[in-house]
Amino acid sequence: MYRYDEFDAAFVKERTAQFRDQVMRRVRGEINEDQFRPLRLMNGLYLQLHAYMFRIAIPYGTLRSKQLRKLAYIARTYDRGYGHFTTRTNIQFNWPRLSDVPDMIEHLNEVEMHSIQTSGNCIRNISTDQFAGAAADEILDPRPMAEILRQWSSLHPEFSYLPRKFKFAMTGSPNDRAAIKFHDIGMKAVANEAGEIGWEVWVGGGLGRTPMIAKKIRDFVEHENLLAYLESILRVYNRYGRRDNKWKARVKILVHETGIDTLREEVEAEYAQMKGGVLTLPQAELDRISAYFAEPAFELVNATQIDVPREKAADPAYGEWLENNVHSHKHPGYVSVTISLKPIGGAPGDCTAEQMDAIAELGETYSFDEVRVTHEQNLVLPHVKISDLRTIYDALVEAELQTGNAGLITDMITCPGLDYCSLANARSIPIAQAISHRFASPERQREIGELKIKISGCINACGHHHVGHIGILGVEKKGTELYQITVGGDATESAALGDTMGPGFVADDVPDAIERLVDTYIKRRETADEPFIEVYRRVGDAPFKEALYGN
Amino acid sequence: MEILTGNELVSGATVYLNKAGRWVEDLQQARVFLKEEADARDAALDATKKTMRINSLEVETVQLRGGQIYPDRIRERIRAEGPTAPRRDQRQHLRQDDHVSI
Numbered sequence: 001m002y003r004y005d006e007f008d009a010a011f012v013k014e015r016t017a018q019f020r021d022q023v024m025r026r027v028r029g030e031i032n033e034d035q036f037r038p039l040r041l042m043n044g045l046y047l048q049l050h051a052y053m054f055r056i057a058i059p060y061g062t063l064r065s066k067q068l069r070k071l072a073y074i075a076r077t078y079d080r081g082y083g084h085f086t087t088r089t090n091i092q093f094n095w096p097r098l099s100d101v102p103d104m105i106e107h108l109n110e111v112e113m114h115s116i117q118t119s120g121n122c123i124r125n126i127s128t129d130q131f132a133g134a135a136a137d138e139i140l141d142p143r144p145m146a147e148i149l150r151q152w153s154s155l156h157p158e159f160s161y162l163p164r165k166f167k168f169a170m171t172g173s174p175n176d177r178a179a180i181k182f183h184d185i186g187m188k189a190v191a192n193e194a195g196e197i198g199w200e201v202w203v204g205g206g207l208g209r210t211p212m213i214a215k216k217i218r219d220f221v222e223h224e225n226l227l228a229y230l231e232s233i234l235r236v237y238n239r240y241g242r243r244d245n246k247w248k249a250r251v252k253i254l255v256h257e258t259g260i261d262t263l264r265e266e267v268e269a270e271y272a273q274m275k276g277g278v279l280t281l282p283q284a285e286l287d288r289i290s291a292y293f294a295e296p297a298f299e300l301v302n303a304t305q306i307d308v309p310r311e312k313a314a315d316p317a318y319g320e321w322l323e324n325n326v327h328s329h330k331h332p333g334y335v336s337v338t339i340s341l342k343p344i345g346g347a348p349g350d351c352t353a354e355q356m357d358a359i360a361e362l363g364e365t366y367s368f369d370e371v372r373v374t375h376e377q378n379l380v381l382p383h384v385k386i387s388d389l390r391t392i393y394d395a396l397v398e399a400e401l402q403t404g405n406a407g408l409i410t411d412m413i414t415c416p417g418l419d420y421c422s423l424a425n426a427r428s429i430p431i432a433q434a435i436s437h438r439f440a441s442p443e444r445q446r447e448i449g450e451l452k453i454k455i456s457g458c459i460n461a462c463g464h465h466h467v468g469h470i471g472i473l474g475v476e477k478k479g480t481e482l483y484q485i486t487v488g489g490d491a492t493e494s495a496a497l498g499d500t501m502g503p504g505f506v507a508d509d510v511p512d513a514i515e516r517l518v519d520t521y522i523k524r525r526e527t528a529d530e531p532f533i534e535v536y537r538r539v540g541d542a543p544f545k546e547a548l549y550g551n
Numbered sequence: 552m553e554i555l556t557g558n559e560l561v562s563g564a565t566v567y568l569n570k571a572g573r574w575v576e577d578l579q580q581a582r583v584f585l586k587e588e589a590d591a592r593d594a595a596l597d598a599t600k601k602t603m604r605i606n607s608l609e610v611e612t613v614q615l616r617g618g619q620i621y622p623d624r625i626r627e628r629i630r631a632e633g634p635t636a637p638r639r640d641q642r643q644h645l646r647q648d649d650h651v652s653i
Contacts, residue, residue, distance in 0.1 A: 429637065
């Protein structure tokens, strides 16, 4: 994993000292809130409904055990003993006091972390595939390039005041687990005709009130030219992106209004000026950064098949966990393990300090000191020996983290909603809890198979409802929380936006509505393993609308 | 009917202006401004802004139900009580140094 150099260490230290001074001046009344708000936001400190919320960057979702232990310490010392992992693969604390935040940041700095650019109209944390560097289907580990982009975009003077926030996602696998087509810029590692690996670039994806699937802007960009190409896109966006209307300021609107072909010409003109210039990435630098992400010293072990039916017969819960939470690894004898943060009836993405410590211990002992955060609000041990799986599972049971539901109906993305967020119109967490209880039975979940439910408490879509196989959007109408349902969304390479089914449901009726959709799917599927999303594509929305509203 | 609410600077806690001009945690102690008290409400807003200690200052409409103050918006009812889920989270409290008066 990447380690801070002297430059990184110096700039975060300087920034922390600046923020400490800014907080002191605000508390003493030397600056007012209008002056202070942009300063605190630049350091990830929001004011929510009940208290401040402090958001910490986890670059490309990768943590060392020491860093996770530090997050546990911060949760215990300065917050309420837990943290909330987000779809940007960051972590949020819901209850810090303003006067404690500089100390919290100093603690983060000790383990090479910070909260810079977790808010504001700048380039935010870059997210990647949670199985990067481990997945059997990967053609390139995207993290070295993600780290180079992190360095390029951190405090970039030209891009600190963009028209609106800007999010990158990268995948090194053709199977997109990072939702790259729903980001301002998405990048996928591809091979060109000569067999060289580079990047396919997509632009203008996003969710929110105007959801858009990204358009491909370039088939191939070489590693050495990627910074110049991305800077070209950002420059065009910075010049033409709308600043008169917050709701039309994202690059997706520029792409939509300008048209991808015209925009591509603008970007190419800029790129022609930049290519071969100071932003050319020397191979030596790529090699230097890549060395931080070198493969761990995997043991040479025999490829072992996991006999799931046998394990399931002996211990059904362990068998379910093996079936759902274990992902193939490129190295024989190893797998990646998803640690579900979606216990039945829990708040999706929440993790207690004790659980963080337990996971840090497992990461250190069994996964080469690495833990990953997924955009689906779970954690991952990326490099686990198959022979260690039972020991790990037993430790997860002890930490109450053994839920074997990764990718199933109870593994929902859920925003904090109106229980915490000042932008929300309706609650999300109680809806997730009710659905989770309704489908708690492992047999029922197994019968349903892969089904992704995503829940947002407002149109800003932090819960990614547009790309849920079933999406749920909370709205407020005449003082009542109502939940609108979409079906058919897909965040993967076969990207699709969900179709709105009809009028919203009151909270108490949502689990029944979801059950009717699920029953319709099961009735309509041709084989037991035909997934929900495939059935929806095959039969269309009519049976699902009928299930919800009758004829 | 209206009340004044905001978030205290250091704790971020939800607070309400009471009849004595003090910003307190309890919604039921909030001063209720009638329609004809708009001048008093605006004066209280101005005085509060001068303290620089209350953020997200808002005027909220409320009803009286059984003698209890009941905010019209769900959002405000949740702000008053704390998160409804997960249950472990109670609302934020002021510490001794966090109290603000106008």
